[in-house]
Amino acid sequence: MNDPREELLRHRVLEYQALDDDWNELATLARSDSRVWERLAEGLRDEGALKRRLEGVFSRADRVEVPAFVPPRRSPVLLISGWAAALLLGALWLFSQWSPPETTPLAEPLAAGSLSQTVEELPAMMIETVPAEDGNGYDVLYLRQTLERVRVNGVYQLARDEHGQPAPTLTRWSLESSTERM
Numbered sequence: 001m002n003d004p005r006e007e008l009l010r011h012r013v014l015e016y017q018a019l020d021d022d023w024n025e026l027a028t029l030a031r032s033d034s035r036v037w038e039r040l041a042e043g044l045r046d047e048g049a050l051k052r053r054l055e056g057v058f059s060r061a062d063r064v065e066v067p068a069f070v071p072p073r074r075s076p077v078l079l080i081s082g083w084a085a086a087l088l089l090g091a092l093w094l095f096s097q098w099s100p101p102e103t104t105p106l107a108e109p110l111a112a113g114s115l116s117q118t119v120e121e122l123p124a125m126m127i128e129t130v131p132a133e134d135g136n137g138y139d140v141l142y143l144r145q146t147l148e149r150v151r152v153n154g155v156y157q158l159a160r161d162e163h164g165q166p167a168p169t170l171t172r173w174s175l176e177s178s179t180e181r182m
Contacts, residue, residue, distance in 0.1 A: 118148050119149050
């Protein structure tokens, strides 16, 4: 079995990468084992024989002209259509994630025209004042709000079920709970 250090040094010599320190170390190894120089000579002889045999193959290979690779030109229309398709897919995915807004608890009873009881009229809020077109006074636009109560059998709003699909859900709702969500 050969010394791994000797094999490394022989490899460096055969690859023409040996430095002065490598040669000195190889000489030191040869003092203790006279066959070091013989093994190095065998390696050099084998390398020379291999080069001579492959010289004809390499010379033929060197004469072969390989055309340079030129990547195919792509049409700008194809490039743009690819990006357009990606944009379309992204938009489709985005809209598939959208769900309709939740209904307010009073939307159904008020739409059905059920009777409600006025609890309180809130202070009016002035929105806009403009001089009247005929010159007599001002036109005032204001918002008047009323607080009303209505009795319903159940209040439903849209939520997502375990599959992520919109589904009506019976819920308790108050002004305090809706402002906490904001």
